[in-house]
Structure formats: structure tokens, C-alpha cells
Amino acid sequence: MTNLSQITVHQSWDNKLTKPIKKIVVVGRDADAWLTVLMLQLSFASSENAVEVHLLELPSYLRPQDFYNVLPSHRTLHTILGANENALMRSSAGLYSVAQRFSNWSGAAAPFLHAYDSHGIDFGTVDFLQYWLKARSKGLNVPLEEFSLGAMAAKHGRFILLDENTRTFSKAAHGYTFSAMTYLRAAGAAAVKSGLKYQNGALKSVDVSDGRIQSITLQDDSRIEADLFIDATGTDALLISQLETNNYESWSQWLPCDRIMVASAQRLDPVPAFCQISAFREGWYGMFPLMDRTAVTACYSSQYATGQAVAQKIAASSGMRLGDAVESSFAAGGRKKYWIGNCIALGSAAANLEPLDATQLHVLHLGLSQLRAFFPVCAENMLEADSFNEKMYSHIVNVRDFQIAHYKLNKRFDEPFWDQQRHMNLPDSLASKIQLFEHRGVIAMREDETFQEESWASIFVGHGLIPKTYDPLVDQTSDSDQIEQFQKILKYIATEVEKMPSLQAHVEMNM
Numbered sequence: 108m109t110n111l112s113q114i115t116v117h118q119s120w121d122n123k124l125t126k127p128i129k130k131i132v133v134v135g136r137d138a139d140a141w142l143t144v145l146m147l148q149l150s151f152a153s154s155e156n157a158v159e160v161h162l163l164e165l166p167s168y169l170r171p172q173d174f175y176n177v178l179p180s181h182r183t184l185h186t187i188l189g190a191n192e193n194a195l196m197r198s199s200a201g202l203y204s205v206a207q208r209f210s211n212w213s214g215a216a217a218p219f220l221h222a223y224d225s226h227g228i229d230f231g232t233v234d235f236l237q238y239w240l241k242a243r244s245k246g247l248n249v250p251l252e253e254f255s256l257g258a259m260a261a262k263h264g265r266f267i268l269l270d271e272n273t274r275t276f277s278k279a280a281h282g283y284t285f286s287a288m289t290y291l292r293a294a295g296a297a298a299v300k301s302g303l304k305y306q307n308g309a310l311k312s313v314d315v316s317d318g319r320i321q322s323i324t325l326q327d328d329s330r331i332e333a334d335l336f337i338d339a340t341g342t343d344a345l346l347i348s349q350l351e352t353n354n355y356e357s358w359s360q361w362l363p364c365d366r367i368m369v370a371s372a373q374r375l376d377p378v379p380a381f382c383q384i385s386a387f388r389e390g391w392y393g394m395f396p397l398m399d400r401t402a403v404t405a406c407y408s409s410q411y412a413t414g415q416a417v418a419q420k421i422a423a424s425s426g427m428r429l430g431d432a433v434e435s436s437f438a439a440g441g442r443k444k445y446w447i448g449n450c451i452a453l454g455s456a457a458a459n460l461e462p463l464d465a466t467q468l469h470v471l472h473l474g475l476s477q478l479r480a481f482f483p484v485c486a487e488n489m490l491e492a493d494s495f496n497e498k499m500y501s502h503i504v505n506v507r508d509f510q511i512a513h514y515k516l517n518k519r520f521d522e523p524f525w526d527q528q529r530h531m532n533l534p535d536s537l538a539s540k541i542q543l544f545e546h547r548g549v550i551a552m553r554e555d556e557t558f559q560e561e562s563w564a565s566i567f568v569g570h571g572l573i574p575k576t577y578d579p580l581v582d583q584t585s586d587s588d589q590i591e592q593f594q595k596i597l598k599y600i601a602t603e604v605e606k607m608p609s610l611q612a613h614v615e616m617n618m
Contacts, residue, residue, distance in 0.1 A: 130160075137168060149187070162298075165340060177284075203613075226565075236564055241581045256603060263604055338456045342456065365437055366406070384463065387424065440459055443500065453475065463510050512541070
């Protein structure tokens with residue numbers, strides 16, 4: 108029988124073998140820095156073995172026009188951070204977004220909605236999509252999205268409210284759009300209130316020895332040491348770049364836009380429940396409703412268009428006047444390893460994706476989630492790095508593939524920019540997914556997917572990739588029974604959407 112004195116001896120012995128993390132220094136700016144320090148402060152600074160979190164804040168890159176459009180999963184981060192979501196929405200002029208609506212990506216084809224929801228209900232063990240494919244082959248002219256409660260809520264400007272019954276039918280959820288500066292002001296205030304130590308400054312040098320960062324030196328020659336360094340410096344990657352060789356891979360062959368424009372336009376009234384993503388000859392632009400304005404962003408290729416021409420094109424096609432448009436360079440790409448030695452790259456220091464599919468801040472969210480799961484227990488031997496790198500790379504590549512699919516499946520013919528993307532060679536991971544879906548309507552899901560089967564099906568079908576056949580098990584259901592089920596689903600969705608408040612009404616009542 109083990110007694111207490113033996114336990115105490117063993118604990119003492121274990122502590123001598125393990126040097127715990129005592130100090131973390133985060134170097135960075137804007138969302139990557141402030142959300143990171145807030146998570147670390149709330150998760151580890153108040154634990155039994157308290158960790159000191161120190162932020163070196165670099166000059167901000169944010170502009171008044173900037174915004175964040177994020178996925179429903181961002182709510183998990185808010186929960187971790189203890190955020191009051193309604194207060195956060197009010198302070199950042201934020202709005203909910205039920206779907207992304209894609210237009211002009213497929214020539215004369217109608218726009219389609221990628222909602223954060225499933226389609227229909229499965230009959231037995233067969234996915235609903237297979238029944239829709241059979242019905243379509245027999246003349247059904249009802250788009251797949253009309254069997255999605257979330258898509259129809261978005262189409263009719265509704266705010267999704269699910270009760271016990273609708274939760275058995277639908278996965279509908281909403282994402283968010285925030286004004287960047289006010290959103291981060293709230294995050295920063297929460298971090299400071301929690302006891303964060305921070306200072307403003309500029310980085311002069313990074314002292315590296317034996318594959319680890321020993322310290323950083325600021326422009327005033329002051330020196331900061333730590334057990335763990337977090338690189339939240341954005342695409343500058345000022346820390347991780349000191350430790351890597353051949354660690355960065357460009358994705359420009361698949362995501363070719365090299366310029367981003369951000370602007371503001373007038374507020375929409377009533378506010379729509381979706382964001383509009385429209386393709387044009389040299390790229391795409393998005394309209395993202397906020398409480399006090401409409402945020403506008405465009406991704407395009409400087410090989411084919413100037414910023415002035417893009418701004419004029421957006422104003423002409425949207426009928427909205429753009430104010431204070433600003434441009435910046437952009438390059439899609441990411442690191443192969445995000446944790447090297449005692450340095451971890453988070454956010455856009457880890458990977459840079461287009462602001463498409465509501466993935467702004469998503470790389471940061473993934474990194475923070477994985478850091479909480481793999482937080483190092485030993486400052487001298489961080490064995491968690493390999494698992495962290497493997498999971499992060501898998502997650503990010505899957506999101507990258509989702510974005511590439513939009514470009515590959517476009518049907519804008521006789522336009523050099525889009526023709527090139529339609530004929531590009533794909534990563535094997537995406538090529539096999541497209542081939543299988545085209546063959547029989549099945550999504551080959553990989554580990555660590557952000558977007559689930561219903562999302563892949565939405566964009567595949569929406570972009571006109573219609574499977575050649577369907578699951579033969581569908582034929583076990585008679586045509587008459589299938590028609591009856593379809594009618595019930597459509598009637599149910601129409602009834603439930605009618606019950607929902609408009610997004611405009613929900614905002615006026617609750618925000």
C-alpha cells in the first residue's frame with residue numbers, strides 16, 4: 108500500500124526532472140497578438156503553477172476599414188475567452204452571418220448559398236444528397252440549397268433560432284463579422300484587466316543558440332528572456348524565420364491573387380443574413396454587412412488589373428459607393444513547421460489564406476486550440492512540437508484545399524485569369540476529393556477538416572460539379588415515397604423559416 112510520504116517523494120523527484128514553463132513572451136500585433144495573450148492569460152496565468160505572460164506589442168497594421176469575417180466555430184474561442192458575445196457584437200458593430208452567397212463564379216448560372224448547415228435528412232443509412240441526385244436525374248428542378256434550413260433562412264434574411272425539434276433536423280449555425288479595430292480594443296481591454304504585462308516597442312534582434320531563442324533585444328537595447336516565445340508578428344514572421352531553413356511553401360500556383368483591397372460602403376437596410384462573394388474578370392470581391400457600414404474586400408491579380416480599375420468595377424457592379432479604399436500586397440502560403448525549438452508561430456505568421464469562406468482569424472483559432480491541447484510541460488524538452496506541427500499542417504492544408512476548389516471549379520470561360528485556374532494541377536488531396544465526388548457524390552473526408560461533408564457538397568454542387576451517378580441503395584425507396592419525403596422537407600423548412608425573426612429585427616431587439 109502506498110502512503111502519502113511516498114507520493115510526496117515521487118512528486119518531488121518528478122519536479123526535479125521537469126522544468127515547467129515559467130514565462131512566455133508574445134511578440135506581435137493586432138488580432139494575432141491580443142487574442143493569443145488573452146487566451147494564455149486566462150488559461151495558464153492563473154493556474155496553480157502560474158505562468159507569466161508578457162506581450163511586446165509591435166506597431167499596428169490595422170486600418171479603420173479592416174474587419175473580420177469568421178466561421179461559427181469562432182464562438183468556441185469566445186467561450187474560451189469568456190467573452191460576452193452580445194456586448195462584443197455591440198462594441199464592434201458586429202453582425203451575424205448565416206451563409207456565404209457566391210455569384211458570377213459559374214458564368215450565367217444562378218448564385219448559390221454555402222450555408223453553415225446540412226441538407227435534408229438521411230433516409231435510413233443513405234445520405235440525403237444521394238436521393239437528391241437521383242431526383243435530379245429524373246427531372247427535379249429544385250436546387251440542393253432549398254433543402255437546407257440554414258440556406259433558406261439566409262435567403263429570406265432570417266436569424267436562425269433552433270428549438271428542440273429543429274435541432275434534430277438541422278445543424279444551422281451563424282458566423283460573425285466584426286469591425287477589426289473595435290473588436291480588438293475589447294480583447295485588449297480584457298487582457299489588461301486579467302493582469303497581462305505588456306509594453307510597446309520595436310524588435311532589434313533575436314538571439315538564437317542551439318536551435319532555440321535565448322532572448323530578444325528591443326530597439327532601446329533592453330533584453331527579454333523567456334522559456335517560450337510566440338511569433339504573432341503576422342506575415343513578417345520575425346521570430347520563427349530566425350530558426351528555419353526551407354520551411355515556407357508558396358501556394359500562389361493555386362491561390363493566385365497577389366493584391367487585397369479593403370474599403371467601406373454604406374450600410375444595407377435591412378441587413379442581409381449572408382455575405383456576398385462575387386467573381387469578376389481578375390479576381391473576386393466580397394460584401395460583408397456590419398451594423399454601421401458594409402465592409403468590402405477584393406482579392407485580385409495585379410497581372411490583370413490595377414486597384415483603381417477594381418474599385419471602379421466593384422462600384423459599378425454593386426451600385427455602392429466605396430470610401431477610403433486601401434490596397435496591400437498578398438501572398439498565399441504557409442510554413443511546414445509552426446513550432447521550432449521554443450518558438451511557435453500563430454496566425455498569419457503560420458499561414459496566410461485568402462479572406463474567403465469566413466476564414467479570417469481561423470488559422471489563429473486553430474493554433475490557439477492546438478496550443479491549449481499541446482501546451483509544453485517541460486521548458487527544456489518540448490516533445491509536443493511534432494504533434495502540434497502535424498495537426499496544424501493537416502488542418503490548414505484542408506482549409507487551403509477548400510479555397511482552391513472555388514478557383515478550380517469556376518466556369519468563367521475565355522478570361523485568362525480564370526482559364527488558368529480552371530486548368531491548374533491540383534494538390535493530390537483535393538484532386539482525389541473532386542474525382543470521387545464527380546464519380547458518385549461521396550466526399551472523401553480527411554482527418555482535421557474544418558469544413559464538413561455538407562459544406563463540400565454545397566460548393567461542389569453550387570459550382571456545377573454534379574456527380575455522374577448515385578448510390579444504388581437509393582433505389583430501395585420508391586419514387587412516390589421519395590417525392591412525398593421531399594415535399595414534407597420543403598414544407599417543414601418553409602414553416603420553420605417563417606417562424607424565425609428577421610436578422611434586422613433580432614439586431615434591433617437584442618443589440
